[in-house]
Amino acid sequence: MNKKQNNASGRLLNFLGENSVPIMFVIIVAICIPISGFSPKFLLNEIITRMGRNVFLILSLLIPIMAGMGLNFGMTLGAMAGEIALIFVSDWQIWGIPGIILAMILSIPISVVMGIMCGKILNASKGREMITSYIISFFTNGLYQLLVLYMMGSIIPIIHSSIKLPRGYGIRQTVGLLNMRQSLDNLLALRIAGVKIPVLTFIIIALMCLVIVWFRRTKLGQDMRAVGQDMEVARDAGIDVERTRIISIVISTVLAGFGMIIYLQNMGDMATYSAHSQIGMFCIAALLVGGASVDRASIGNVFLGVVLFHLMFILAPTAGAKITGDTMIGEYFRVFISYGVITVALVMYETKKRKAKAGMGHLLEAAQREEEKANA
Amino acid sequence: MSDHVPLLEMKKVAKDFFGNQVLKDINLKLEAGEVLGLVGENGAGKSTLMKILFGMTEINETGGYDGEVLFNGKVLHFTSPFDALAEGIGMVHQEFSLIPGFTATENILLNREPQKKSVVSEVFGERLNTLDRKSMKQKADGAIDKMGMHIDGNMVIADMPVGHKQFTEIARELSKEQLKLLILDEPTAVLTEQEAEVLLQSIRGMASRGIAVIFITHRLHEIMSVCDKVVVMRDGVLVHDVAAKDTSIPEVTRWMVGRSVNIDAQTHRKPPETPTIMSIRKLWVDMPGETVRNVSLDIREGEILGIGGLAGQGKLGIPNGIMGLYNAGGQVTFDGKEIPLNAPRRCLDSQLAFVSEDRRGVGLLLDESLEWNIAFPAMQIHNKFLKNYLGGLIKWRDEKAIGEVTRKYIEELQIKCTSSKQKAKQLSGGNQQKVCLAKAFALNPKFLFVSEPTRGIDVGAKALVLEALKKFNRENGVTVVMISSELEELRQICDRIAIVSGGRIAGILPATSSSEDFGTLMVSKVV
Numbered sequence: 001m002n003k004k005q006n007n008a009s010g011r012l013l014n015f016l017g018e019n020s021v022p023i024m025f026v027i028i029v030a031i032c033i034p035i036s037g038f039s040p041k042f043l044l045n046e047i048i049t050r051m052g053r054n055v056f057l058i059l060s061l062l063i064p065i066m067a068g069m070g071l072n073f074g075m076t077l078g079a080m081a082g083e084i085a086l087i088f089v090s091d092w093q094i095w096g097i098p099g100i101i102l103a104m105i106l107s108i109p110i111s112v113v114m115g116i117m118c119g120k121i122l123n124a125s126k127g128r129e130m131i132t133s134y135i136i137s138f139f140t141n142g143l144y145q146l147l148v149l150y151m152m153g154s155i156i157p158i159i160h161s162s163i164k165l166p167r168g169y170g171i172r173q174t175v176g177l178l179n180m181r182q183s184l185d186n187l188l189a190l191r192i193a194g195v196k197i198p199v200l201t202f203i204i205i206a207l208m209c210l211v212i213v214w215f216r217r218t219k220l221g222q223d224m225r226a227v228g229q230d231m232e233v234a235r236d237a238g239i240d241v242e243r244t245r246i247i248s249i250v251i252s253t254v255l256a257g258f259g260m261i262i263y264l265q266n267m268g269d270m271a272t273y274s275a276h277s278q279i280g281m282f283c284i285a286a287l288l289v290g291g292a293s294v295d296r297a298s299i300g301n302v303f304l305g306v307v308l309f310h311l312m313f314i315l316a317p318t319a320g321a322k323i324t325g326d327t328m329i330g331e332y333f334r335v336f337i338s339y340g341v342i343t344v345a346l347v348m349y350e351t352k353k354r355k356a357k358a359g360m361g362h363l364l365e366a367a368q369r370e371e372e373k374a375n376a
Numbered sequence: 377m378s379d380h381v382p383l384l385e386m387k388k389v390a391k392d393f394f395g396n397q398v399l400k401d402i403n404l405k406l407e408a409g410e411v412l413g414l415v416g417e418n419g420a421g422k423s424t425l426m427k428i429l430f431g432m433t434e435i436n437e438t439g440g441y442d443g444e445v446l447f448n449g450k451v452l453h454f455t456s457p458f459d460a461l462a463e464g465i466g467m468v469h470q471e472f473s474l475i476p477g478f479t480a481t482e483n484i485l486l487n488r489e490p491q492k493k494s495v496v497s498e499v500f501g502e503r504l505n506t507l508d509r510k511s512m513k514q515k516a517d518g519a520i521d522k523m524g525m526h527i528d529g530n531m532v533i534a535d536m537p538v539g540h541k542q543f544t545e546i547a548r549e550l551s552k553e554q555l556k557l558l559i560l561d562e563p564t565a566v567l568t569e570q571e572a573e574v575l576l577q578s579i580r581g582m583a584s585r586g587i588a589v590i591f592i593t594h595r596l597h598e599i600m601s602v603c604d605k606v607v608v609m610r611d612g613v614l615v616h617d618v619a620a621k622d623t624s625i626p627e628v629t630r631w632m633v634g635r636s637v638n639i640d641a642q643t644h645r646k647p648p649e650t651p652t653i654m655s656i657r658k659l660w661v662d663m664p665g666e667t668v669r670n671v672s673l674d675i676r677e678g679e680i681l682g683i684g685g686l687a688g689q690g691k692l693g694i695p696n697g698i699m700g701l702y703n704a705g706g707q708v709t710f711d712g713k714e715i716p717l718n719a720p721r722r723c724l725d726s727q728l729a730f731v732s733e734d735r736r737g738v739g740l741l742l743d744e745s746l747e748w749n750i751a752f753p754a755m756q757i758h759n760k761f762l763k764n765y766l767g768g769l770i771k772w773r774d775e776k777a778i779g780e781v782t783r784k785y786i787e788e789l790q791i792k793c794t795s796s797k798q799k800a801k802q803l804s805g806g807n808q809q810k811v812c813l814a815k816a817f818a819l820n821p822k823f824l825f826v827s828e829p830t831r832g833i834d835v836g837a838k839a840l841v842l843e844a845l846k847k848f849n850r851e852n853g854v855t856v857v858m859i860s861s862e863l864e865e866l867r868q869i870c871d872r873i874a875i876v877s878g879g880r881i882a883g884i885l886p887a888t889s890s891s892e893d894f895g896t897l898m899v900s901k902v903v
Binding site: 214217218219220222223225226229230232233234236237238239361364365367368371372 | 457475476477486487488489491505506658660662703
């Protein structure tokens with residue numbers, strides 16, 4: 001009886017330890033909701049909108065984690081590819097759903113090229129994929145600026161002056177996507193008790209989840225899991241490790257490109273030079289808030305993460321303002337939390353292994369004590 | 377049948393690494409369904425010969441080999457192990473080559489999974505075929521059945537005991553339908569005696585199905601019980617090739633070392649009746665695969681205490697726990713003072729030393745010179761080999777003293793190396809072990825733990841290592857605790873032997889007790 005209780009409480013402790021990050025966020029959110037004074041309807045509306053906007057982007061992170069390449073900060077590259085595609089599409093004045101589909105198609109070759117580049121660099125820096133992909137995203141940002149700020153309008157023809165800088169070449173700070181705004185979300189949209197549900201976007205997300213589940217069962221998915229766990233063994237078995245890793249990054253980049261297009265059509269305008277700059281960071285933070293780690297992430301983590309992370313985004317400024325009277329505090333809080341949660345995840349990745357070891361020791365010690373009691 | 381073609385034939389095979397001749401004039405024949413036992417000291421050229429046969433890339437990269445290897449009458453030109461696999465040659469290496477998070481089934485069929493085609497894979501290529509889990513299970517179970525040892529196909533490798541991992545590897549080779557020749561490189565080293573017996577059974581089974589087996593091991597009685605013929609190598613030359621039934625263990629041992637090893641002429645001294653120097657109370661150690669439970673043990677000053685037992689029963693956990701390498705609890709008193717657990721530095725400060733069974737991981741700085749390896753701990757712990765300047769504010773290494781002490785040990789332990797500056801990773805296993813010992817000796821400890829000092833090293837080096845330990849004990853009065861899976865070598869040098877079974881001390885006997893007594897203790901508490 002006593003033992004059973006011990007076991008149960010041990011399992012509970014284990015569960016709490018494994019999921020400490022999501023639990024912490026649940027508590028923060030639970031405290032902030034009453035303080036902020038938002039109505040449930042408002043919150044639900046916001047969350048559903050933001051889920052539609054963001055989930056696809058975060059899904060793009062799952063495959064590199066499976067291939068043992070950690071959190072792909074290089075998803076920013078895909079986001080840039082999506083933006084470049086959107087600039088062309090809006091210049092050609094193709095709006096609505098056809099515009100979105102065209103942009104997605106256009107983004108594929110750009111994403112593939114960038115993904116191959118990124119994958120090759122990451123293959124040259126095995127074991128340090130995360131920091132490398134993070135730096136690659138900064139480096140590629142320079143290439144992106146060169147292309148968009150100097151080459152578009154001068155070398156690459158841009159017809160409409162509305163998106164060009166007054167000097168005649170380069171793209172403006174913001175590109176309006178008003179004619180495309182939420183066209184994906186509004187098609188087939190449902191309104192239930194005042195809450196708008198973007199059914200089509202959700203269908204696309206659901207399909208993507210199915211694709212990921214299916215992908216795990218393919219030969220390629222199996223190879224990626226093998227490569228992710230032990231590259232040498234995989235190589236000895238005849239799996240082309242380098243190629244498999246590049247493919248995983250290419251898939252991630254392409255999906256990130258699609259995700260960025262979905263994200264921007266929801267926003268309705270595009271900050272040409274900054275929309276992508278922190279998207280990788282926020283997506284990774286959201287995934288980690290959902291309970292993922294550097295070597296393990298599931299679709300469930302994505303959804304939980306999006307809900308918790310965005311709830312905090314909505315609540316923190318208002319709650320912060322209510323408590324301190326300063327709206328800036330909430331803004332500050334967001335950024336602080338994003339960086340903080342990533343740091344925590346990176347540290348926990350290492351300490352978890354040590355913790356697991358210590359846990360076994362406690363079991364041994366307890367067993368020994370019980371034995372002594374039995375003898376006495 | 378003059379036109380009969382043997383399965384494998386080697387003709388005048390020779391190999392040199394940049395002028396260093398490691399194999400000379402090897403001629404060998406093997407028929408289908410035959411089991412060949414390949415024995416020889418470390419560095420005798422067994423591994424190189426197998427690398428040639430298995431087409432390892434390092435052979436090609438170092439200029440190929442001379443002579444001819446014929447398989448089924450065809451001259452082989454392998455450029456990589458994949459060519460060898462395609463021809464039907466499989467090899468189980470000493471190190472495991474398994475994906476830890478995969479099940480046995482997934483590992484057995486790694487990269488050879490049965491697949492189902494789909495519309496998507498027709499368009500985008502074969503890698504998007506889905507895995508056919510059902511026929512994967514069938515195939516893996518078939519291979520496991522062939523092997524004769526039952527392992528759970530759904531069990532994840534990381535949760536398996538080490539013996540089952542070995543069997544998973546063997547099942548993987550057996551699942552290859554084209555397999556005609558299987559090379560097993562010391563497969564029984566990690567197995568318990570019972571498991572090893574099952575493996576020998578399954579080797580017999582393979583042979584009866586027409587698969588030829590090359591079996592490399594240091595355990596000669598296994599060779600005698602399972603092999604059709606024995607091939608003995610020494611210094612890169614094939615010295616004997618005889619039918620197993622025409623020879624005996626002492627004879628093979630003599631061929632291997634080229635001198636006679638007499639293990640029975642051991643004179644035992646009376647166990648010293650000295651006071652206790654280390655007392656261990658209620659020790660538990662969480663070492664994966666070698667768990668220790670509630671061990672209490674007294675060690676007398678100046679004795680050599682042996683700790684024996686079957687693999688996986690916890691004998692390795694005792695020194696690793698006390699020295700702080702694995703999480704442990706309980707009390708350890710040494711020389712009247714309590715030693716804190718989980719703090720390796722404090723152990724070393726109390727003049728305890730440890731020669732780990734994990735030579736390459738814990739024991740050596742592989743990329744550093746012998747000098748560094750031998751002097752580093754002494755430098756770190758006892759400030760030896762350092763010259764002090766400015767009243768000790770600046771410490772410089774005393775290269776001369778380091779060189780001297782290294783050369784002394786190289787000579788004393790007969791470490792085969794080109795110079796004291798050679799890198800540790802370039803030495804053979806036996807010589808690496810000697811470096812580990814030298815490193816511990818250089819610390820001048822009062823108390824020495826030696827864990828599996830003879831694992832994977834040859835008979836000649838083994839005798840040397842044991843002799844060195846004994847000498848160190850006798851001349852310096854150092855208390856030695858030696859942990860080993862080989863009872864015979866414990867009985868050679870120890871005064872008393874404690875047998876660990878099921879993580880506990882099953883009993884302590886004087887070394888002169890009979891093998892049966894030890895054997896009974898070994899299996900008494902097996903879990």
